[in-house]
Amino acid sequence: METTMDTKFFVGEHRIIDVAGIKIGNGHPPVIIAGPCAVENEEQILKTAQAVHKAGANILRGGVFKPRTSPYVFQGLGKEGLIMLKNVADSLGMPIITELMDVENLELIYEYTDIIQIGSRSMYNYSLLKALGTVDKPILLKRGMSATIAEWMMAAEYIAAHGNTNVILCERGIRSFDTYTRNTLDLSAVPIMKMKTGLPVIVDPSHGTGRRELIKPMSKAALACGADGLMIEVHIDPDNALSDGKQSITPEQFSDIMSEIKRM
Ligand code: PEP
Ligand code: MN
Numbered sequence: 001m002e003t004t005m006d007t008k009f010f011v012g013e014h015r016i017i018d019v020a021g022i023k024i025g026n027g028h029p030p031v032i033i034a035g036p037c038a039v040e041n042e043e044q045i046l047k048t049a050q051a052v053h054k055a056g057a058n059i060l061r062g063g064v065f066k067p068r069t070s071p072y073v074f075q076g077l078g079k080e081g082l083i084m085l086k087n088v089a090d091s092l093g094m095p096i097i098t099e100l101m102d103v104e105n106l107e108l109i110y111e112y113t114d115i116i117q118i119g120s121r122s123m124y125n126y127s128l129l130k131a132l133g134t135v136d137k138p139i140l141l142k143r144g145m146s147a148t149i150a151e152w153m154m155a156a157e158y159i160a161a162h163g164n165t166n167v168i169l170c171e172r173g174i175r176s177f178d179t180y181t182r183n184t185l186d187l188s189a190v191p192i193m194k195m196k197t198g199l200p201v202i203v204d205p206s207h208g209t210g211r212r213e214l215i216k217p218m219s220k221a222a223l224a225c226g227a228d229g230l231m232i233e234v235h236i237d238p239d240n241a242l243s244d245g246k247q248s249i250t251p252e253q254f255s256d257i258m259s260e261i262k263r264m
Pocket of ligand 2: 037038207233243244
């Protein structure tokens with residue numbers, strides 16, 4: 001009997017997602033996505049990008065439309081930031097990923113980015129997921145902060161059911177009773193989602209913990225349990241970042257993590 005949680009597309013057959021020639025998933029070397037939470041200005045994105053590129057990151061991240069809890073804080077630079085991100089990435093030969101929050105900006109983001117990021121707050125936005133089915137670019141689908149494994153799987157199915165099977169999953173922590181960490185990074189979701197869906201699964205220890213000192217141990221733990229990559233927030237001056245400074249690491253700390261990962 002068909003239930004509401006039956007998957008049709010992602011049933012465990014391993015998929016490899018190609019991002020500008022970088023292969024993600026099914027035993028390929030872990031992809032490392034790094035960059036600031038948000039693009040703030042030209043100098044910040046350039047210096048951060050140069051540092052993460054030098055340390056060995058494969059893909060540059062940077063939010064330009066930011067889903068912030070308070071409407072009174074920095075909301076991202078929008079198109080202006082997108083152009084900065086793209087120019088800097090092009091100068092280094094790196095693909096980019098940035099978050100799309102609404103259908104309205106799909107065309108704009110599509111034009112510039114290599115991977116479209118769907119944030120935790122948008123995982124349940126079914127009209128947005130349907131629209132993503134109509135594009136031919138890879139989608140990084142973050143787990144909703146209160147999403148069960150089944151709900152997350154079905155969100156991925158929404159995109160596929162509307163025509164796009166290029167989905168990468170990202171575990172970014174779920175809400176729990178504890179407030180010491182920003183979220184509880186559910187690493188058991190990594191092998192579960194890989195086995196159940198066959199999709200590549202990457203881990204975001206930055207939003208997953210909210211704490212700078214936990215990025216290195218949780219990055220190693222994520223790779224040890226089979227993650228196909230990591231997404232890490234890096235800032236040239238974390239204490240003065242316009243968003244997520246507490247969880248952002250310095251280029252030096254990032255480069256230390258990269259050396260350790262290469263040893264693994
Ligand atoms: C982000 O990656 O900048 C972000 C907003 O993440 P999340 O959707 O996981 O909170
Ligand atoms: Mn962030």
